[in-house]
Amino acid sequence: xxxxxxxxxxxxxxxxxxxxxxxxxxxARNIVHSVLFLAVTFIAMAGLFLLLDADFxxxxxxxxxxxxxxxxxxxxxxxxxxPDMKDTNLFNTQLIxxxxxxxxxxxxxxxxxxxxxxxxxxxMQAVPENTIQVIGALLMSKYVIPFEVVAVLLLVALIGAIxxxxxxxxxxxxxEGVKANAxx
Amino acid sequence: MLTISLTHYVVxxxxxxxxxxxxxxxxxxxxxxxxxxxxxxxxxNINLVAFSKYITPIDFTGQIFSLFVITxxxxxxxxxxxxxxxxxxxxxxxxxDDFDWLxx
Numbered sequence: 001x002x003x004x005x006x007x008x009x010x011x012x013x014x015x016x017x018x019x020x021x022x023x024x025x026x027x028a029r030n031i032v033h034s035v036l037f038l039a040v041t042f043i044a045m046a047g048l049f050l051l052l053d054a055d056f057x058x059x060x061x062x063x064x065x066x067x068x069x070x071x072x073x074x075x076x077x078x079x080x081x082x083p084d085m086k087d088t089n090l091f092n093t094q095l096i097x098x099x100x101x102x103x104x105x106x107x108x109x110x111x112x113x114x115x116x117x118x119x120x121x122x123x124m125q126a127v128p129e130n131t132i133q134v135i136g137a138l139l140m141s142k143y144v145i146p147f148e149v150v151a152v153l154l155l156v157a158l159i160g161a162i163x164x165x166x167x168x169x170x171x172x173x174x175x176e177g178v179k180a181n182a183x184x
Numbered sequence: 185m186l187t188i189s190l191t192h193y194v195v196x197x198x199x200x201x202x203x204x205x206x207x208x209x210x211x212x213x214x215x216x217x218x219x220x221x222x223x224x225x226x227x228x229n230i231n232l233v234a235f236s237k238y239i240t241p242i243d244f245t246g247q248i249f250s251l252f253v254i255t256x257x258x259x260x261x262x263x264x265x266x267x268x269x270x271x272x273x274x275x276x277x278x279x280x281d282d283f284d285w286l287x288x
Contacts, residue, residue, distance in 0.1 A: 007188060008187070008188055011188045011192065015192075015196050018196070018200060019196070019199055019200065019203070022200055022203045022204070022223055023203055025203075025207070025219060025220070025223065026203055026206060026207040026210075026211070026220065031213055031215060031216060034216060034219060035219065038219055038222070038223070041223065041226070042226070045226055045229075045230065048230060049230075049233055052193075052233045052234055052236075052237045053237055053241075054233045054236070054237070054247050054250075056247070057229075057233055057247055057250055057251065057254075060251065060254055061229075061254070064254050064258055065222070065226070065254070065257075068258060069222060069257070069258060069261050072261060072262065072265060073215060073218070073219060073261065073265065075265075076215060076265035076268065076269065077215055079269055079272075080215070080268060080269055080272040080278055088213060089211065089212075089213050089216050090211075090212050090213070091210045091211065091212060092210055092211065092212045092280070092281060094209060094210055095210050097209075098206055098209035098210040099206065099210075101205070101209060102202045102205050102206040102209065105201075105202060105205060106198055106199065106201075106202040109194075109195075109198035109201070109202075110195060110198060113191055113194040113195055113198065114191070118189065118190045118191055118194075118238075121190075121238075121239050122190060122238050122239060123238070123239055123240065123241055123242075125241045125242060126241060127236075127237055127241045128241075128242070131244070131247070134244055135244055135247060135248065135251070138244055138248060139248065139251075143248055146252060150252055150255050150256070153255070153256065153259055154255065154258075154259055156259075157259035157260075157262055157263050158262070160263055160266070161262045161263055161265070161266040162266075164263070164266040164267055164269075164270050165265075165266035165269045165270055167273075
């Protein structure tokens with residue numbers, strides 16, 4: 001594997017950006033600031049994907065996460081929060097228990113990552129230059145059934161989100177209109 | 185020290201997953217919990233793409249997997265926000281400690 005000094009520097013810069021901004025997402029007291037830091041985290045993660053020779057995933061990351069998901073979350077916050085955004089993102093009473101569980105999970109992951117013999121698994125091949133053509137061909141041949149299932153899932157999620165978030169008062173008005181017509 | 189191996193990516197991903205899990209367990213706002221779930225799913229994506237580069241560079245298994253994860257995460261955040269908006273209409277709160285209808 002070729003590893004130039006620049007990719008090492010880039011990895012550490014991106015890792016610090018990702019972890020710092022993710023910590024800010026959790027520790028910010030204002031939920032809008034949290035979403036802002038979340039967008040920075042996602043964009044830094046796209047940089048990490050570029051470092052991993054996954055340029056298509058990096059583009060999708062910027063489009064879907066930094067674009068769609070962050071904007072959608074901001075819209076959701078604007079629909080549900082009171083006008084005062086201060087102290088909208090506080091901790092609950094399970095801080096100590098949560099810290100313990102997280103420490104256990106991270107310790108387990110780190111120990112297992114350290115003990116696994118990664119060097120036996122690593123394939124000494126490079127990723128092909130043009131990943132988009134290969135991914136497109138794979139999605140349309142080997143993974144075509146999951147691809148179609150995911151398309152149906154997106155349709156179901158779209159319809160489900162509309163049905164769940166539909167304004168109840170509108171539905172009641174329709175019901176009253178139906179009742180009024182029935183009385184006539 | 186001057187090479188980036190698979191272990192670096194796995195440890196970075198584990199750290200990010202831990203930050204997300206900490207948020208999920210300790211945040212009070214339902215939208216914040218949704219955001220932290222997104223962070224956890226992104227940590228998994230880093231793992232998948234790193235495995236794809238280092239272990240199966242020709243097969244692209246990890247990259248295809250992470251594409252599906254991104255799609256499902258987008259659907260999940262849409263449905264989650266819709267549920268939170270629907271609950272907010274009934275309860276006028278997004279504090280998860282208030283959501284105790286199923287408690288007995």
